[in-house]
Amino acid sequence: MNGFLAYSLGLGMTDELLSLFQDDMLFSEQIPNEHYGDDVNGEPEYVDTAEFVMPGKVALDRMRILGYQVNEPRIALDDAIKGKLRTSKRLRLELAGDPEVEGELDAEIELLTGLTAEKWLDRVVEYGLPVGRLERREDAASHGSWPYLELVSGWPVRAILTILLEAFPSAEVRLDLTEAVLNGEVWEDLDTLCSNALKRLRFFGGADAPVIVLTEGKMDAQALSDGISILYPHLVDVVKFMDYLQKPDGGAGPLVTFVKAFAAAGVANRVVAIFDNDAAAAEALLSLRVESLPSNIRILTYPYLELFSSYPTLGPPVGADEEAELVLANIHGRAASIELYLGRDVLAGDDGTLVPVQWKSYMHKVRRYQGEVVGKGDLQKRWKEKVAARRSSSSMIDGYDWDGIAKIIESIIGASVEERLTFDLYPQDPEKYWD
Structure with missing residues (x-):
C-alpha cells in the first residue's frame, strides 16, 4: 500500500484477501529478475509480474458492499491501545530493576497514555508509511510510525487495510503475487483468481x-x-x-x-x-x-x-x-x-x-x-x-x-x-x- 507492505503472503493467500480485488484489476509487466537471474537454475533474466491494483476508495467500497463493517477497526484499535497500556504497566512493575527494560516500557507507557484511535490516525498521517517491510525491531524503531503500526500488525488483512485507508484514503492498494507465481504457489488461472475466491466465500459462507x-x-x-x-x-x-x-x-x-x-x-x-x-x-x-x-x-x-x-x-x-x-x-x-x-x-x-x-x-x-x-x-x-x-x-x-x-x-x-x-x-x- 503506497509501497508499504501491510500484509505478507507468508500469512496466507486467503480468499478474504483475493476477493477484495476483481479479475480485471490484474496488472503485468516485464521486469529484470533480481531474485532469479540467468546464473541461478537457468531462470530467465526477465519475469512477468502479477499484481492486482486498485485505488483505496475502491477497496473501501468493495469491503463495505461485501459486508465488512468499516467502523469496527476504530473500536478495535481503541481496545488494543487500552490492552497494550495495561500490559505495559503490569510488565513495568514485574520487571522493575532492569534499567534497559524499564526505559523501553516507560517510553511505551508514555506513548500509549491518552492515545486514541483518532490520535493514532493523526500520528500515522504525520509520520507517513515506511517503504517496504519493517522486518527487525531495531530497523523499525528508526521510523516514527513504527510504534503505532505495531498495534495493528497482527490484525486480519481487511482490518489493517480499513484503518490505513482511513488515514490515507488516496493510497493505492497492490496485491503482488509475482513471487508466489514464480514459486508455483498459485495453481489457479490468474484471469479468474479473484472471482473464484469470491465464489468460494459465498459457497462455503x-x-x-x-x-x-x-x-x-x-x-x-x-x-x-x-x-x-x-x-x-x-x-x-x-x-x-x-x-x-x-x-x-x-x-x-x-x-x-x-x-x-x-x-x-x-x-x-x-x-x-x-x-x-x-x-x-x-x-x-x-x-x-x-x-x-x-x-x-x-x-x-x-x-x-x-x-x-x-x-x-x-x-x-x-x-x-x-x-x-x-x-x-x-x-x-x-x-x-x-x-x-x-x-x-x-x-x-x-x-x-x-x-x-x-x-x-x-x-x-x-x-x-x-x-x-x-x-x-x-x-x-x-x-x-x-x-x-x-x-x-x-x-x-x-x-x-x-x-x-x-x-x-x-x-x-x-x-x-x-x-x-x-x-x-x-x-x-x-x-x-x-x-
Whole structure:
C-alpha cells in the first residue's frame, strides 16, 4: 500500500484477501529478475509480474458492499491501545530493576497514555508509511510510525487495510503475487483468481447462514413456520420463510419467478423452493431449468401421503339436473395444496368425513386436471385453532395429527443438508435462468 507492505503472503493467500480485488484489476509487466537471474537454475533474466491494483476508495467500497463493517477497526484499535497500556504497566512493575527494560516500557507507557484511535490516525498521517517491510525491531524503531503500526500488525488483512485507508484514503492498494507465481504457489488461472475466491466465500459462507424457504403463498409459509416451532423448535433460528407481509403474488408461477431471481442474484444462502403437489405447480415447473440452478438452490414439491392415493373428489355433474358425484381419486400431482397436509383432524368434519377436492380446470401442458380442496378458509381457521391449542398445552402433541406437516419439514431439512458435490468455479450467465 503506497509501497508499504501491510500484509505478507507468508500469512496466507486467503480468499478474504483475493476477493477484495476483481479479475480485471490484474496488472503485468516485464521486469529484470533480481531474485532469479540467468546464473541461478537457468531462470530467465526477465519475469512477468502479477499484481492486482486498485485505488483505496475502491477497496473501501468493495469491503463495505461485501459486508465488512468499516467502523469496527476504530473500536478495535481503541481496545488494543487500552490492552497494550495495561500490559505495559503490569510488565513495568514485574520487571522493575532492569534499567534497559524499564526505559523501553516507560517510553511505551508514555506513548500509549491518552492515545486514541483518532490520535493514532493523526500520528500515522504525520509520520507517513515506511517503504517496504519493517522486518527487525531495531530497523523499525528508526521510523516514527513504527510504534503505532505495531498495534495493528497482527490484525486480519481487511482490518489493517480499513484503518490505513482511513488515514490515507488516496493510497493505492497492490496485491503482488509475482513471487508466489514464480514459486508455483498459485495453481489457479490468474484471469479468474479473484472471482473464484469470491465464489468460494459465498459457497462455503452459506453453510452457517439460515436456510431460506420459498413457498407459493402466505398460508404455506405460516403453516410450515408453525410446524417447525412445534415439531422442530431447535431449528426456528436457522430456517427462515419468505416474508409475506408485503403480500407478493402467490402461486406456482410467481414462485418460479422468485427462484429465477434468487439464482440470477447469486444469493449465498441455501434456498429451498417448495411447490404444491398439484397440476398447476407441475405446469409452472416446466419453465424452470432445474438442472441449471446453482447447487445451493433446491426445488421440491410437497411429499407423498398415503391419504392422497384415494381421496374424496367432486367432479362435474354428468347431466344438467344431477349433483356432482363424490369419487375417490388419486390427487397426487393434481390437488395437494398445503391445506391437505394440515392433518386428518383438520380435514375431517364432525362425522369423520374428509373435506373433498373440487376438480377445476384442465392443464393441457401436463395433461391433468387441477383440483382445489373445498372450504380452504375453514381449514385454515381449524389449523390456527389446532396450533393455539397445542401451544397452550405441550402435552397435547400426541393428540393431533402432524404427519403431513412433519413430512414436508423433513423434506426441507433433507434438501438443506444434502452434500453439494460440485462447485462451479466459472462465472455463469444470469440470463440462462430465464426463458
